[in-house]
Amino acid sequence: MTKPHLLLVEDEPAIRTPLKRFLEREGFRITDVGDAKAARDALDKGAFALAILDIMLPGEDGLSLARAIRAGGELPILFLSARAEDIDRIVGLEMGADDYLTKPFNPRELLARIKAILRRAEPNGPVEGDDHVYRFGPFKLDSSAQTLSRDGDAIALTGGDYRLLLCMVERAGRTLSRDQLLDLTKGRQADPFDRAIDNAVMRLRKKLGEDGPELIKTVHGLGYSFAGKVETA
Incomplete structure (x- = not known):
C-alpha cells in the first residue's frame, strides 16, 4: 500500500x-x-x-x-x-x-x-455517498463529477464548499446543528468558539448568489437547513 x-x-x-x-x-x-x-x-x-x-x-x-x-x-x-x-x-x-x-x-x-x-x-469518502445528480431550482449538483452549475454555467467550488453543499442537499428539509455539519464535513467536533461552519455557510451562500439565503436557512439556536426542493437523478 x-x-x-x-x-x-x-x-x-x-x-x-x-x-x-x-x-x-x-x-x-x-x-x-x-x-x-x-x-x-x-x-x-x-x-x-x-x-x-x-x-x-x-x-x-x-x-x-x-x-x-x-x-x-x-x-x-x-x-x-x-x-x-x-x-x-x-x-x-x-x-x-x-x-x-x-x-x-x-x-x-x-x-x-x-x-x-x-x-x-478519497473518491469513496464518507461524505460523498452514491453518485447522483441533484437538481434544485436552476442548479445542478453532480456528485460524480463533484461540480455545481446554474442554468448550465459552472460555479467554482472549493472542496469544502462542495462537501458542505452535498451534505445539506442530501439532507434537505432537516435542521442540522453546527456540530453535525462539522462532524459530517470535517470529521471533528466543534469547540465552543468554532465558527468554521458559520463562515463556510456564508461563503457557500455567496457562491449560490441571490438564491443563497433562501436555499440555506438559518434556524436560530439550532443550526442550518437546506430549504430547496431537491430532485435526484
Whole structure:
C-alpha cells in the first residue's frame, strides 16, 4: 500500500523534526521544509496528499502560501498556528483550509485530523455517498463529477464548499446543528468558539448568489437547513 505523502512546512526545527519522525512512524511519507520558498519548490517537484502549513513563517507566511496552493488546485490544507485568536482561524478557514490546529497540540490530535481529511479526500469518502445528480431550482449538483452549475454555467467550488453543499442537499428539509455539519464535513467536533461552519455557510451562500439565503436557512439556536426542493437523478 502506498504511503500518503504529506508536505510539512514548519520553520522551527524543534517542532518540525520530532513531528516528522512521529508521522513517519504512523505510516506517512513526509517532506519537511522550513519556509514557503522551499515549500513551493517541493510542490513543483512532488505530488502530495496534504499540506500542513505553519502560518507564521519567515518571509512569505503560511496564508499567502495557502492562497497560492488554492489557486493551483484542491490539495487539502491543515494550518498550524501559535496564535489562538478567532480572526486567524476564521481567515484560514475562509481561504478554504480543511482544518486549523493551535499550538501547542497533542500529536495524536493532529494525527486524527490528518486521517479525517484524507478520508474525506478519497473518491469513496464518507461524505460523498452514491453518485447522483441533484437538481434544485436552476442548479445542478453532480456528485460524480463533484461540480455545481446554474442554468448550465459552472460555479467554482472549493472542496469544502462542495462537501458542505452535498451534505445539506442530501439532507434537505432537516435542521442540522453546527456540530453535525462539522462532524459530517470535517470529521471533528466543534469547540465552543468554532465558527468554521458559520463562515463556510456564508461563503457557500455567496457562491449560490441571490438564491443563497433562501436555499440555506438559518434556524436560530439550532443550526442550518437546506430549504430547496431537491430532485435526484
